[in-house]
Amino acid sequence: MELEIFxxxxxxxxxxxxxxxxxxxxxxxxxxxxxxxxxxxxxxxxAVLRKDSLELTNADRALVRQAVLNSTASRIVIxxxxxxxxxxxxxxxxxxxxxxxxxxxxxxxRFRLTDAVFNVASAxxxxxxxxxxxxxxxxxxxxxxxxxxxxxxxxxxxLI
Amino acid sequence: MELEIFxxxxxxxxxxxxxxxxxxxxxxxxxxxxxxxxxxxxxxxxAVLRKDSLELTNADRALVRQAVLNSTASRIVIxxxxxxxxxxxxxxxxxxxxxxxxxxxxxxxRFRLTDAVFNVASAxxxxxxxxxxxxxxxxxxxxxxxxxxxxxxxxxxxLI
Amino acid sequence: MELEIFxxxxxxxxxxxxxxxxxxxxxxxxxxxxxxxxxxxxxxxxAVLRKDSLELTNADRALVRQAVLNSTASRIVIxxxxxxxxxxxxxxxxxxxxxxxxxxxxxxxRFRLTDAVFNVASAxxxxxxxxxxxxxxxxxxxxxxxxxxxxxxxxxxxLI
Amino acid sequence: MELEIFxxxxxxxxxxxxxxxxxxxxxxxxxxxxxxxxxxxxxxxxAVLRKDSLELTNADRALVRQAVLNSTASRIVIxxxxxxxxxxxxxxxxxxxxxxxxxxxxxxxRFRLTDAVFNVASAxxxxxxxxxxxxxxxxxxxxxxxxxxxxxxxxxxxLI
Numbered sequence: 001m002e003l004e005i006f007x008x009x010x011x012x013x014x015x016x017x018x019x020x021x022x023x024x025x026x027x028x029x030x031x032x033x034x035x036x037x038x039x040x041x042x043x044x045x046x047a048v049l050r051k052d053s054l055e056l057t058n059a060d061r062a063l064v065r066q067a068v069l070n071s072t073a074s075r076i077v078i079x080x081x082x083x084x085x086x087x088x089x090x091x092x093x094x095x096x097x098x099x100x101x102x103x104x105x106x107x108x109x110r111f112r113l114t115d116a117v118f119n120v121a122s123a124x125x126x127x128x129x130x131x132x133x134x135x136x137x138x139x140x141x142x143x144x145x146x147x148x149x150x151x152x153x154x155x156x157x158x159l160i
Numbered sequence: 161m162e163l164e165i166f167x168x169x170x171x172x173x174x175x176x177x178x179x180x181x182x183x184x185x186x187x188x189x190x191x192x193x194x195x196x197x198x199x200x201x202x203x204x205x206x207a208v209l210r211k212d213s214l215e216l217t218n219a220d221r222a223l224v225r226q227a228v229l230n231s232t233a234s235r236i237v238i239x240x241x242x243x244x245x246x247x248x249x250x251x252x253x254x255x256x257x258x259x260x261x262x263x264x265x266x267x268x269x270r271f272r273l274t275d276a277v278f279n280v281a282s283a284x285x286x287x288x289x290x291x292x293x294x295x296x297x298x299x300x301x302x303x304x305x306x307x308x309x310x311x312x313x314x315x316x317x318x319l320i
Numbered sequence: 321m322e323l324e325i326f327x328x329x330x331x332x333x334x335x336x337x338x339x340x341x342x343x344x345x346x347x348x349x350x351x352x353x354x355x356x357x358x359x360x361x362x363x364x365x366x367a368v369l370r371k372d373s374l375e376l377t378n379a380d381r382a383l384v385r386q387a388v389l390n391s392t393a394s395r396i397v398i399x400x401x402x403x404x405x406x407x408x409x410x411x412x413x414x415x416x417x418x419x420x421x422x423x424x425x426x427x428x429x430r431f432r433l434t435d436a437v438f439n440v441a442s443a444x445x446x447x448x449x450x451x452x453x454x455x456x457x458x459x460x461x462x463x464x465x466x467x468x469x470x471x472x473x474x475x476x477x478x479l480i
Numbered sequence: 481m482e483l484e485i486f487x488x489x490x491x492x493x494x495x496x497x498x499x500x501x502x503x504x505x506x507x508x509x510x511x512x513x514x515x516x517x518x519x520x521x522x523x524x525x526x527a528v529l530r531k532d533s534l535e536l537t538n539a540d541r542a543l544v545r546q547a548v549l550n551s552t553a554s555r556i557v558i559x560x561x562x563x564x565x566x567x568x569x570x571x572x573x574x575x576x577x578x579x580x581x582x583x584x585x586x587x588x589x590r591f592r593l594t595d596a597v598f599n600v601a602s603a604x605x606x607x608x609x610x611x612x613x614x615x616x617x618x619x620x621x622x623x624x625x626x627x628x629x630x631x632x633x634x635x636x637x638x639l640i
Contacts, residue, residue, distance in 0.1 A: 016174070016268060037598040038586070038636045039620035106518070108176060112272045112432065118517040121601035124620055129609040140519035140604055156518045197438040198426070198476045199460035266358070272592065278357040281441035284460055289449040300359035300444055316358045336494070336588060428496060432592045 002042045003127060004073040005030075005120075008049040008056070008064060008088075010081025012105040012116050025050045028079065029109040033117045041128075043073075053081025053088070053104075061091040068095060075127040076100045079120065082150055082157075085136060089145035092134045100134045101127040101142075106155050115139075162202045163235040163287060165190075165280075166227055168209040168216070168248075170241025172265040172276050185210045189269040190239065193277045201288075203233075213241025213248070213264075221251040228255060235287040236260045239280065242310055242317075245296060249305035252294045261287040262305075263297045266315050275299075322362045323447060324393040325350075325440075328369040328376070328384060328408075330401025332436050334428040345370045349429040350399065353437045361448075363393075373401025373408070373424075381411040388415060395447040396420045399440065402470055402477075405456060409465035412454045420454045421447040421462075426475050435459075482522045483607060484553040485510075485600075488529040488536070488544060488568075490561025492585040492596050505530045509589040510559065513597045521608075523553075533561025533568070533584075541571040548575060555607040556580045559600065562630055562637075565616060569625035572614045581607040582625075583617045586635050595619075 007013060007028040015026035031045055048067050049060055068076055074097055080088055082104045089102050103123035109116035123137040136143040138157040149160045167173060167188040175186035191205055208227050209220055228236050234257055240248055242264045249262050263283035269276035283297040296303040298317040309320045327333060327348040335346035351365060368387050369380055388396050394417055400408055402424045409422050423443035429436035443457040456463040458477040469480045487493060487508040495506035511525055528547050529540055548556050554577055560568055562584045569582050583603035589596035603617040616623040618637040629640045 011176070014176070016171070016271070033598065034620075036587075036593050037595045037620055038634075040618075040636055040638060041620050043620075107516070110272060111176070111270050113270070113516050115517045117597045118513065118601040121598040121620070122605040125602040125605040125617065125622065126609060129606060129622060137605065138520075140514075140517055140521050140523075140601070142605065142609060154518075156520055158520060193438065194460075196427070196433050197435045197460055198474075200458075200476055200478055201460050203460075267356075273356050275357045277437045278353065278441040281438040281460070282445040285442040285445040285457065285462065286449060289446060289462060297445065298360075300354075300357055300361050300363075300441070302445065302449060314358075316360055318360055331496070334496070336491070336591070430592060431496070431590050433590070 001044060001073045003075040003077065003124065004071045005043060005045045005077045005079065005124075006048045006064065006067050007045065007079045008053070008060075008081070009051040010053050010079065010104050011107070012079050012109050012119075013050065014108040015110055025052065030079065030116060030120055033109065033120070037121070051081075053084040056081075056084055056088065061088055064088060065092055065095070068092060068098060068100060071098075074098050077120070077123045077127050078102045080104045082106065082138070085138075086145050086148060086150070089134050089136055095134075097132055099127050099130050099132050101130070101137050102135070103137045161204060161233045163237065163284065164231045164233040165203060165205045165237045165239065165284075166208045166224065167205065167239045168213070168220075168224060168241070169211040170213050170239065170264050171267070172239050172241075172269050172279075173210065174268040175270055185212065188239065190276060190280055193269065193280070197281070211241075213244040216241075216244055216248065221248055224248060225252055225255070228252060228258060228260060231258075234258050237280070237283045237287050238262045240264045242266065242298070245298075246305050246308060246310070249294050249296055255294075257292055259287050259290050259292050260294045261290070261297050261302075262295070321364060321393045323395040323397065323444065324391045325363060325365045325397045325399065325444075326368045326384065326387055327365060327399045328373070328380075328401070329371040330373050330399065330424050331427070332399050332401075332425040332429050332439075333370065335430055345372065348399065350436060350440055353429065353440070357441070371401075373404040376401075376404055376408065381408055384408060385412055385415070388412060388418060388420060394418050397440070397443045397447050398422045400424045402426065402458070405458075406465050406468055406470070409454050409456055415454075417452055419447050419450050419452050421450070421457050422455070422465075423457045481524060481553045483555040483557065483604065484551045485523060485525045485557045485559065485604075486528045486544065486547055487525065487559045488533070488540075488561070489531040490533045490559065490584050491587070492559050492589050492599075493530065494588040495590055505532065508559065510596060510600055513589065513600070517601070523604075531561075533564040536561075536564055536568065541568055544568060545572055545575070548572060548578060548580060551578075554578050554612075557600070557603045557607050558582045560584045562586065562618070565618075566625050566628060566630070569614050569616055575614075577612055579607050579610050579612050580614045581610070581617050581622075582615070
């Protein structure tokens with residue numbers, strides 16, 4: 001396997017249940033978009049967590065780190081809620097031999113207009129072209145987690 | 161004006177705010193879909209309420225009834241949350257000279273896959289072809305409100 | 321069966337083949353949209369023809385008429401190219417006991433923005449609410465075929 | 481400006497004109513998708529050509545090369561028809577100081593299901609992370625143009 005995608009929840013995975021009139025984290029809908037892209041790479045998608053990123057605990061982050069360590073792939077993409085993406089990126093520091101790229105979206109992947117496909121594609125390409133390390137791919141740019149912040153008002157990631 | 165559409169909120173109007181990670185009733189997105197349909201009728205859209213239908217009060221229903229009475233159109237469509245659509249339909253009984261059709265959706269209009277456009281189109285056609293009275297247009301069928309119920313498990317309206 | 325949909329081709333059914341870089345009439349994509357609408361009516365879809373409507377012959381129209389006559393449903397929707405929809409409507413005159421509604425679209429159903437779902441929903445509702453006869457449901461309105469024309473410049477049907 | 485996108489036509493830019501019942505190269509629809517991605521980079525989109533890539537001449541390719549040479553950006557993305565993308569890539573060899581990534585799509589960007597957004601995002605990321613040279617970003621992978629071929633039957637690019 002060349003590349004593994006771990007899903008952890010967040011806005012990108014949100015689906016809507018009318019029966020309850022709520023909007024919850026569900027099965028990741030990005031699989032369908034990747035099918036359309038007809039990828040010429042050997043990859044798989046593995047669900048690790050299904051949580052809003054504000055609810056992630058240290059134990060959850062340890063689980064994600066272990067999943068990355070156990071993966072046979074050296075190219076890793078992690079889809080994640082945007083609110084604590086930077087914290088999870090920092091918790092993944094120091095894993096040798098792996099290029100790890102975190103991404104997510106501001107609008108759920110299920111929406112007609114969404115940044116989800118764009119961001120996942122960016123992250124998959126970055127994971128293949130960058131040297132080992134941990135990165136964030138959001139809003140069309142690659143970020144060093146120590147130099148990125150989420151601008152809540154503008155609803156995007158920025159360089160700091 | 162031949163036809164007036166009143167929006168009241170509900171699932172059909174739900175939009176997503178990542179900054180708050182919540183899913184709230186917003187400005188109705190159906191306008192964009194109607195633009196695409198390039199309608200050959202004289203109509204307008206008026207926002208009356210922006211609420212989940214479970215939160216509607218008697219005062220809210222009186223407001224909707226007044227809006228219908230004040231409309232210069234005899235053909236009326238009301239978009240509404242599905243949970244209490246039948247109750248609002250009953251609160252609109254007995255208005256002479258108007259064909260009133262309520263509709264809504266199980267998935268937000270903003271979703272890539274949604275029943276919103278289908279239902280609004282059904283309701284607009286029913287409002288033009290039926291005699292005066294109050295009707296519900298959901299799941300491809302026209303319902304007499306006194307003989308309709310929402311099957312929450314199957315997530316659709318049925319004849320009773 | 322309460323309602324039968326016959327597909328005949330036209331813009332609504334157009335799909336794109338990159339291998340040939342052409343845009344051809346394919347399997348009707350409306351089935352997927354109807355699935356999303358979760359219809360509460362007993363219906364089926366039957367493909368009769370797969371042609372641009374400008375290429376339809378008298379023999380083709382006789383085939384469509386025969387399909388309608390053979391249907392066990394009294395409520396009939398026919399999806400059709402817009403250029404000769406009126407001619408086909410006239411070729412279906414005089415069938416007793418059936419409400420027949422023709423519809424189509426200006427943009428293929430496969431497009432992200434399309435009038436296809438809106439028009440099919442309009443036609444299905446009109447087929448259930450109107451008395452026997454032949455009608456055209458386009459651009460949100462029901463037309464008597466003898467009083468309708470396609471305005472090619474405005475890309476919509478109008479009353480004449 | 482950090483990155484410039486040149487559009488040249490091809491499937492990715494195809495729009496549909498019902499009035500003529502044809503499918504032609506139009507104004508590039510990718511602008512809307514990039515708007516949704518809310519990019520945090522300084523870029524612009526420039527239309528150079530509007531052609532099926534099978535119709536491109538040596539003069540057309542010289543025009544594209546000149547546009548790249550004239551650009552103030554060192555990061556370049558070119559959207560292009562897939563049939564002769566490799567030939568154009570080869571015609572862009574030997575431009576110092578620029579990372580040039582060609583991409584396109586098998587389904588028009590206007591479609592509800594399309595590989596266009598995925599591919600443009602891949603290309604924009606590759607243009608920012610790779611050293612100077614000419615590359616093709618298709619089907620989730622980066623290709624050296626001299627080692628890529630389009631598999632027409634499988635409708636995707638492959639390593640050779």
